[in-house]
Amino acid sequence: MTTIRDLETPALLVDLDRLEANLARTADYCAEHGLRLRPHAKTHKTPDIGRMQLDRGAAGLTVAKVGEAEVMAASGAPDMLVAYPVLGESKWRRLLEVAQRTALTVALDNAPAARGLSRHAAAGGVAIGILVEADVGMGRCGLAPGGGLVDLAREIAGMPGLRLDGLMFYPGHVNLAAPGGEAAFEKIGRDLERIYDDFRRAGLPLNTVSGGSTPTLFHSHRLPGLTEIRPGTYVFNDCMQVAMGACEWAQCAASVMTTVVSTPREGAAIVDGGSKTFSSDPARPAGSGLYGRVTDDPAAGFYKMSEEHGFLDVREAETKIRIGDRLRIIPNHICTAVNMHENIYGVRGEAVEKVWKVEGRGKLQ
Ligand SMILES: Cc1ncc(COP(=O)(O)O)c(C=O)c1O
Missing domain, CATH: 2.40.37.20 (D-serine dehydratase-like domain)
Structure with a gap:
């Protein structure tokens, strides 16, 4: 031995008892609240750990990079979300290959990223799911709630090879242990309600509303209309998570x-x-x-x-x-x-x- x-x-050690407990706790929470779990694999980057998540009820895996999607396809994930706007001919080509192996969804916030993907998906005869990314306060990617977000969703709904599934947001700015954290979290709920109203009025689908982070993981049920969460760090946790x-x-x-x-x-x-x-x-x-x-x-x-x-x-x-x-x-x-x-x-x-x-x-x- x-x-x-x-x-x-x-040497990077992972305590297996703790890893298994973290996976179980999150799987139980998602089951209790009827939330789909599509954990972000950026934390472990390891197909075998992805498989452990899938074995415990995760519906799929999330990644940021096309290269991660290719690697994680080896976990046997039946479903993958690339939560990042992918740009460039060769990357779209590689994503098409991923889409030919597994159900693929991409989150994006701009028409050029959608058009390129549409061209490749249509030529390859596959349907790629799209989530439009909303910015609910982090100020990274994503469009603010309002007309621009709806216009993008409407344009994508008409693109061949793409299937508009709904919405993605990342609450990465929320630290519930810090002053203002609870207010920032509650504001997300109001932003989401506004986006839902806009989408409904425009007749756009909201089959998926994808949110979630590790600091907000066990509060996800407090946000209205969420269908899935994508925590990543929860598998291992770290000093930042303890501090939050x-x-x-x-x-x-x-x-x-x-x-x-x-x-x-x-x-x-x-x-x-x-x-x-x-x-x-x-x-x-x-x-x-x-x-x-x-x-x-x-x-x-x-x-x-x-x-x-x-x-x-x-x-x-x-x-x-x-x-x-x-x-x-x-x-x-x-x-x-x-x-x-x-x-x-x-x-x-x-x-x-x-x-x-x-x-x-x-x-x-
Ligand atoms: C788009 C997106 N979703 C989900 C996550 C996972 O969040 P966390 O690291 O808090 O678990 C991240 C992390 O960076 C992310 O960028």
């Missing part, structure tokens, strides 16, 4: 096991993982200001990174940290950290039960 002591570091009140430390399934490679000064320890292991995502939870949580000794502060070095301030550490010690660190943002790793090691206690290749890592195109 391989144990975590046999692994070289840095979305989970407890005991629900964080993923950590990076590092080795202390140097203790060059009093109160300092260096581990063998920096920005090329944890990613240089700037997210640092308010209050901690740190790059991750050292689970073996949370009083050791992970305060700085260079590419291959993680700097720990161990002056307050409860244990004596020595060269060769192995320390597990929960990343601030697990999605970008996973993207740095070749393998995920699925562990139960000390035993390494699974070695999963992160097949979707680096699939940027």
